[in-house]
Amino acid sequence: MKDRLTLLLFAAVVLAAPLLFAPTGAAYPDLLQRFAIYGIFAIGFNILFGLTGYLSFGHAAFLGVGSYAAMWMFKLLTMNIIPALLLSVIVAGLFSLLIGYVSLRRSGIYFSILTLAFAQMSYNLAYSVLTPLTNGETGLQLRLDDPRILDGASEAGTLPSTNLFGFDMKEVFWNPNILGYDLQFNWGYYVCAVLLILSFWISIRIFRSPFGLMLRAIKTNQTRLNYTGVNSRPYTLAAFVISGMFAGLAGGLLATMDPLAGAERMQWTVGGEVVLMVVLGGSGTLIGPVLGAVFIRYFNSVLSQINEQTLHGWFSFGPDWLTNGLVVIVEPFVGKGWELTLGALFMIVVIFLPGGLVDGARRIGRTLTGANRRAAKAEAA
Amino acid sequence: MDAILLQLLNGLDKGSAYALIALGLTLIFGTLGVVNFAHGALFMIGAFVAVTLSKLMEISKVVIDPTKVDFLGNPAKIKTPYVTEWFGSFGDWMIDYTIPIAVLLSIPIMILIGVIMERGLIRLFYNRPHADQILVTFGLAIVLQEIIKIFFGSEAISVSVPAAFAGPVDVGAFLGLDFSIFYPAWRLVYIAFSIVVLGAVFAFLRFTTFGMVVRAGMADRETVGLLGININKRFTIMFGVAAAVAGLAGAMYAGVNKPVFHMGMDFLVLSFVVVVVGGMGSLPGAVAAGFLLGILEALASMPLIKDAIASIGLPSIDQIIIYLVAVIVLLVRPRGLMGKAGVMED
Numbered sequence: 001m002k003d004r005l006t007l008l009l010f011a012a013v014v015l016a017a018p019l020l021f022a023p024t025g026a027a028y029p030d031l032l033q034r035f036a037i038y039g040i041f042a043i044g045f046n047i048l049f050g051l052t053g054y055l056s057f058g059h060a061a062f063l064g065v066g067s068y069a070a071m072w073m074f075k076l077l078t079m080n081i082i083p084a085l086l087l088s089v090i091v092a093g094l095f096s097l098l099i100g101y102v103s104l105r106r107s108g109i110y111f112s113i114l115t116l117a118f119a120q121m122s123y124n125l126a127y128s129v130l131t132p133l134t135n136g137e138t139g140l141q142l143r144l145d146d147p148r149i150l151d152g153a154s155e156a157g158t159l160p161s162t163n164l165f166g167f168d169m170k171e172v173f174w175n176p177n178i179l180g181y182d183l184q185f186n187w188g189y190y191v192c193a194v195l196l197i198l199s200f201w202i203s204i205r206i207f208r209s210p211f212g213l214m215l216r217a218i219k220t221n222q223t224r225l226n227y228t229g230v231n232s233r234p235y236t237l238a239a240f241v242i243s244g245m246f247a248g249l250a251g252g253l254l255a256t257m258d259p260l261a262g263a264e265r266m267q268w269t270v271g272g273e274v275v276l277m278v279v280l281g282g283s284g285t286l287i288g289p290v291l292g293a294v295f296i297r298y299f300n301s302v303l304s305q306i307n308e309q310t311l312h313g314w315f316s317f318g319p320d321w322l323t324n325g326l327v328v329i330v331e332p333f334v335g336k337g338w339e340l341t342l343g344a345l346f347m348i349v350v351i352f353l354p355g356g357l358v359d360g361a362r363r364i365g366r367t368l369t370g371a372n373r374r375a376a377k378a379e380a381a
Numbered sequence: 382m383d384a385i386l387l388q389l390l391n392g393l394d395k396g397s398a399y400a401l402i403a404l405g406l407t408l409i410f411g412t413l414g415v416v417n418f419a420h421g422a423l424f425m426i427g428a429f430v431a432v433t434l435s436k437l438m439e440i441s442k443v444v445i446d447p448t449k450v451d452f453l454g455n456p457a458k459i460k461t462p463y464v465t466e467w468f469g470s471f472g473d474w475m476i477d478y479t480i481p482i483a484v485l486l487s488i489p490i491m492i493l494i495g496v497i498m499e500r501g502l503i504r505l506f507y508n509r510p511h512a513d514q515i516l517v518t519f520g521l522a523i524v525l526q527e528i529i530k531i532f533f534g535s536e537a538i539s540v541s542v543p544a545a546f547a548g549p550v551d552v553g554a555f556l557g558l559d560f561s562i563f564y565p566a567w568r569l570v571y572i573a574f575s576i577v578v579l580g581a582v583f584a585f586l587r588f589t590t591f592g593m594v595v596r597a598g599m600a601d602r603e604t605v606g607l608l609g610i611n612i613n614k615r616f617t618i619m620f621g622v623a624a625a626v627a628g629l630a631g632a633m634y635a636g637v638n639k640p641v642f643h644m645g646m647d648f649l650v651l652s653f654v655v656v657v658v659g660g661m662g663s664l665p666g667a668v669a670a671g672f673l674l675g676i677l678e679a680l681a682s683m684p685l686i687k688d689a690i691a692s693i694g695l696p697s698i699d700q701i702i703i704y705l706v707a708v709i710v711l712l713v714r715p716r717g718l719m720g721k722a723g724v725m726e727d
C-alpha cells in the first residue's frame with residue numbers, strides 16, 4: 001500500500017515535471033529528458049550496487065553499447081524508437097551477461113577493478129578494432145543513404161528524426177503559458193518519463209521480492225550466506241544483467257534524443273558519474289538514485305552556466321570589496337569548475353553521510369519529530 | 382631486430398611509469414589496506430610541481446632598451462629571468478635543469494601531501510568497507526584534478542628538459558651493435574631514474590631498521606603493535622613515501638609528455654591493472670608486472686606482430702592487450718603473478 005502511494009506520487013511528479021521545474025529554469029525538454037534518462041541509468045545501477053554492494057565502474061560500457069545498438073536500428077530498419085530500444089536492451093543484456101559472468105567470479109576490490117578494465121577495454125575496442133561497427137572517432141551518425149527498410153524513401157536531402165509511431169520525439173505538442181512561465185511539453189520527454197516510471201516500478205518490485213531480499217543478504221554477509229548452502233553467484237549475475245539492461249535502455253534513449261553514438265560514452269569516467277549519482281542520492285534506497293541523477297544533471301547544466309558577470313550581479317548588495325571578494329571565492333566552484341563542487345560534495349557525503357541525501361533528509365526528519373529521542377529512550381528501557 | 386629493440390625501449394619507458402605508480406599503490410595497500418583511487422592524482426601533482434617551477438623560473442624582468450628596435454619599430458624589450466639576474470650563469474643552469482630540481486623539490490612536497498591525506502582523510506576509513514574507501518579516494522581524485530585545472534587550465538603545458546638530454550641518442554652505437562637506433566635521451570634518463578628509485582625503495586625496506594619494522598607490520602600488524610612499536614606512525618610515513626614515489630615519477634614524466642590535468646586518471650586505470658596482475662600487496666610483483674605489461678603493450682603494437690595476429694584471423698589486440706592479460710590472470714590465478722596465497726583471493 002505504501003509502495004503504491006510512493007509510485008503514484010513519483011509518477012505524478014515525473015509527469016508534471018515540465019510544470020514543476022519551471023521556476024528552477026530547468027524546464028526545457030532537453031534537460032528534462034536527460035534527467036529521466038540518467039534516472040533510469042541510476043535506478044539500474046542501484047539494483048546492483050545498492051542491493052548487493054558490488055561496486056562496478058564499468059557500466060558506461062553498457063550505456064555505450066545501448067547507444068550503438070539503437071543507432072544501428074535507426075540506420076538499418078526504421079526511425080521508430082521501439083525496435084531501437086528493444087535491441088539496445090537486448091544487446092546490453094547479452095553484453096553484461098558476458099562481462100558479469102567473468103567479473104563476478106571475484107568480489108570486492110577485484111570486482112571493481114575488473115569492471116573498470118572491461119569498460120576501458122570496450123572503449124578502446126570501440127575506438128580501434130570495431131571501427132566498422134562504431135565508426136571510430138567520428139561516432140555513429142545517421143546518413144541519407146542508410147537503408148531504413150521499413151521507412152521507405154525519406155524526403156530528399158533531410159535526415160529523418162526519431163519518432164514513436166509517427167509522433168516526432170522532438171516535437172513540442174503543447175506550449176502553454178502558465179503563471180508567466182513558457183512551458184514546453186514534448187513527446188521525447190514523455191517517452192522517457194513513462195519508461196522512468198516503469199523502471200521505478202520494476203525497482204520497487206525487485207526491492208520487495210524474495211530475490212531482492214537475497215541480494216541484500218549478499219551485501220550484508222556473503223560468507224554466511226554461502227555457508228547456509230546458497231550459491232550467491234546466480235543472484236549477483238542476475239542483478240548485474242538487470243542493471244546492464246537498464247544502462248542499455250538509457251543508452252538507447254540517449255540515441256533517440258540525439259541520433260549519434262560515440263565511444264566517449266563508454267569511457268570509465270561516465271561509469272564513475274553514475275556511481276556519483278547513486279551514492280550522492282543514497283544507494284540502496286528507492287528514490288535516492290533518481291534524486292542523485294537529477295541533482296547532478298541539474299547542477300551540471302545550471303552551475304556550469306554561471307559566469308563572473310552573473311556572480312557580480314548576485315553579490316552586488318555589499319560594498320565593492322565584499323562583492324569582489326565573494327566573487328573570487330565562489331568563482332572556482334561554478335562555471336567550468338562545477339566538477340570541483342561535485343567532487344567536494346561527493347567526498348563530504350561519503351565521509352559524513354554514507355546514506356546519501358535521502359539518509360540526510362531522513363535524519364533531519366527524525367530530529368524534527370523527536371523520533372531519535374524516543375528510540376534512545378526505548379533502548380535505555 | 383632493431384625494431385624489436387626499439388619497442389623494448391618503448392616498453393621499458395611505459396613500464397617504468399606503470400611500475401613506479403603501481404609500487405606506490407601496493408605500498409599503500411600492503412601497509413594500510415587501502416585502495417587509493419587518488420594515486421593517479423598524486424602522479425599528476427608531481428608533474429605539475431615541475432610545471433609550476435618552470436613557470437616560476439620564467440618570471441622575467443623586462444627592460445626596455447631604447448637603442449634597439451624590434452621588427453615593428455617599437456623599442457626592443459629585453460627579458461631577463463630573475464634567477465639569471467640573481468645568480469648569473471648558475472641561474473641559467475637552474476632554468477635548464479628545471480625538471481631535476483622539481484624532482485628534488487617534489488619529495489618533501491609530496492611526503493607532506495601524503496601525510497596530510499592519510500591523517501586527514503584516509504584514517505577515517507580504516508573501519509569502513511572497501512567500497513567506501515574507493516569512493517572517497519575517487520572523490521578526492523576528482524577534487525585534486527579540478528583544482529589543478531582551475532590553476533593551470535585544461536591545455537597540456539610543455540616543460541623543457543635539460544638541453545644536454547634534449548635530442549635523440551644512438552642506442553645502437555652505445556650497445557656496440559652494428560645498426561643504430563635513435564631514441565630520445567630524456568626517455569632513457571627516465572628509465573634509468575625509475576630503476577634507481579625502485580632500487581632505493583627496495584633498499585630502504587630491506588636494509589634499514591625502519592624498513593624492517595614496516596615489513597614486519599605488513600606481515601602481522603597486530604603482533605608488531607603488541608611489541609610496543611607505534612606501527613601506525615610508520616605506516617603514515619610509508620603513505621608519504623608512496624606519494625613521494627608517485628610525485629617523483631610525475632615530475633620526471635613532465636619531460637616525456639606534456640602534463641595535462643587528466644593525466645592522473647589516464648594512468649590510474651592501467652596502474653590498477655598492473656597491481657592486480659602483479660599480485661595485490663606484492664611489491665616485486667607490482668614492479669615486474671609494470672615492466673612486463675609495458676613491454677607487452679609495446680610489442681603488440683609492432684607491425685610484424687600485428688600482421689602475424691591478423692594472419693591467423695584475429696583482430697588486432699594492441700589496444701587491449703593489457704586488459705586481456707589482466708582478465709586472464711585474474712581468472713586463472715586470482716592472487717596475481719607474485720601474490721601471496723590467501724591475500725585478497727575472494
